[in-house]
Structures are given as structure tokens and as C-alpha cells.
Amino acid sequence: MRRFVDRWRTAALCAVVLGAAPLGAHAQGVPTLDQRQAVLDSQAVVGSTPADFTLLDRREKPVRLADYRGKPLLVSFIYTGCFTICPTQTRALHEAVKGLDRMLGPHQFNVVSIGFNQPFDSPTAMRAFAAQHRIDYPNWEFLAPHGKQVAALTKAFGFSWVETPAGFDHVVGVTVVDAQGRIHSQVYGDRMTAEALGVPLRELILSAPPAGKVPTFDELVERVRILCTVYDADTGEYRYDWKLLLEIFGGLAFFASAGVYLWREWRSQRRSRTPALGAAR
Numbered sequence: 001m002r003r004f005v006d007r008w009r010t011a012a013l014c015a016v017v018l019g020a021a022p023l024g025a026h027a028q029g030v031p032t033l034d035q036r037q038a039v040l041d042s043q044a045v046v047g048s049t050p051a052d053f054t055l056l057d058r059r060e061k062p063v064r065l066a067d068y069r070g071k072p073l074l075v076s077f078i079y080t081g082c083f084t085i086c087p088t089q090t091r092a093l094h095e096a097v098k099g100l101d102r103m104l105g106p107h108q109f110n111v112v113s114i115g116f117n118q119p120f121d122s123p124t125a126m127r128a129f130a131a132q133h134r135i136d137y138p139n140w141e142f143l144a145p146h147g148k149q150v151a152a153l154t155k156a157f158g159f160s161w162v163e164t165p166a167g168f169d170h171v172v173g174v175t176v177v178d179a180q181g182r183i184h185s186q187v188y189g190d191r192m193t194a195e196a197l198g199v200p201l202r203e204l205i206l207s208a209p210p211a212g213k214v215p216t217f218d219e220l221v222e223r224v225r226i227l228c229t230v231y232d233a234d235t236g237e238y239r240y241d242w243k244l245l246l247e248i249f250g251g252l253a254f255f256a257s258a259g260v261y262l263w264r265e266w267r268s269q270r271r272s273r274t275p276a277l278g279a280a281r
Contacts, residue, residue, distance in 0.1 A: 033162045033169040042158035042171060042186045049182045050156035055114065055143040058127035063143060066181065072109040072204045073177040074197065077159045079117035079168055080125040089172055089190040090133050095236065097137060099194025100201070103229040103238035106139035109201055113140070116154055116161065117168065118147035158186065176200045194238060195231040 052066045076093055078086040090113060097111060113130075115121025126142035135142075145153050154161065161170035173188035174197065185200045229238040 031162045031164050031169070033160060033171075038160035038171050039188070041160055042173075042175075042188075045156065045158035046183050046185060048156070049180070050177075051152070052181075053145060053149055053153050053156075055145045055149075056123045057144075058123050058130065058142050060123045063141065068110050068112070068177075069181045070179055072179060072184070072201055073181075074109065074111045075157055075175040075177060076111070076113045076173075077116050077154065077157070077161075077170070078113050078121075078129070080115055080121050080129040081117060082167060085172055085190050087133060089192065090129075090135070092190060092192040093174065094133065094135055094137075096192045096194045096197050097140070099231075099235075099237040100198055101237070103198060104201060104205065106137055108205060109139065111137065111140040113142045114153070115142070115144050116150050116159070116170075118145065118150055157183065176204070178204050194236060195233070198231060198238060 050065065052064055054062050054064050057063050074093075074097075076089065078090060080086075093111070093113075113126070113135075115126050115129075121144055123144050126144050130136075130142045157175045159171055159175070161168050171188070172190045173186055174192060175186055176184045176197070178184045184204060187196050187200065189196070231238055
């Protein structure tokens, strides 16, 4: 499997195509992926809602995609027979998910790795792949679709792939799905980072609540906590921005003090006017 090095710069909101097929590949008759078209196809599904496919988890239990609604979902397509990019991509995704721990806990989003090489990417093969790479997150599952579903499933997520003598030439990246099951964005590259995933996840989690729902105090506190985290490129993790936290608490303390002062002034003026009103009667 050749490396597909297109990377999605979410901060700049543009796709950058860096990779190219080896020279002479077409002349030799070796199937290759049209990388530019693959990016266009993956972007074409943004905003759409994939059908409610039913897949099997590592314990061979059926799992519907609709089961993941209610939280953002990260979707990664892999094949277990790969010895290069898929393991690298999965380990990088694992590190990125760990880097999100401080900003977002596992209760706030889900991750699924889907094996598209059927029937070889069976639940048993997916379980072995997860164990081999020590993926043991409570919000991360490895899923196997039925062989007849693969074409429709990959097309729904904008995932392009071509079978070659060496394996598969395919898009490398993660599809970000919102809590309603709608595709929000595509993040490209096998060297996934917490920053690349944190941008769309933060946007989704901090988005306005459904109409008619008033955020609870705990939800407001959680939003402030998320806003007060920043990505640290040195550690590859999110950390608290203590300067921002101090500014927020300082601002709250100021408004609280001003409120108390105004309330006391109002009480004092009210008491001073009460005797004069009584004497007039």
C-alpha cells in the first residue's frame, strides 16, 4: 500500500495534495488511486448522512451506526493485512486520542475503525489487530461490515480505495461525524495529531444545543473548561491555558464584586428613603 500523504489543514480550511503516484505506474498497468479525485469524492459527502449500516464488533455482536448518535464520531477505514500505513495510521490516531484526554474525555466522543477488506477483516481479525496495537479505549470499537456492504459503506463516507498487487491504494484519514450522524469534515494524513482532531471535535461539542434545550450549569462549566484548553505542540496533547483561566476567573470576580456593590448601594438608598416617606404620611 503506497502512502497517501494528502493532509487536511483544518485551521486553514483547505486541502493540500502533497502525494503523487510513482512515475511510470500507469504505463506498467498497475492500478493506482486517482488521489485528486479521491479528495474531491471525500469532500463531496461532507454534510450528508450515511445510511444506518449494521456491522459486527470484535465480539461478533451487531452494531448499528445509529447507535453512535448523540456524540461526535471518528471513523477510520483500515485493512488488517496491511503492514505499513494502516498500523501507522492507527497508532497515530491512538496517540491523537490520548492527546485529547485533557480537553475531551472518552465519554464525549466515539471512535470506530472499520475493516474494508472483506471477508478477511472479520471480527476475529479486527480483534487481533486492536490487541496487536494495544488499543483499549472504552470509546473505541473495531467493526467488520458484511462484504456486500463495503462498496455502499465506503462510498457513503467518501472513502476511496483501489486493489493492487501489493494490497490496497486508499485514502488515509479520519471522517468526523456529528452527533446527528451527519458528516462534518474529513481529516487527512497517516500522522494524525490531537490538534487536527481537536479542532472539529471542539467545534461540534461547543456548538449550540438543540432548540428548546437550556444548558445545565454542569454543561456550561464543561464548555468553559474545554474553551480553556490549548494544544501543546511539544507534548502533542491539550493542556489548560492557566492565563486564560485566571482572566476568566478575574473577570467573574470583578462582575461579582460590582454586583454586590450595586446591590448594597441600592439597599442603602432604599433604607435612607423609608423614614422620609413615613414622616410625609
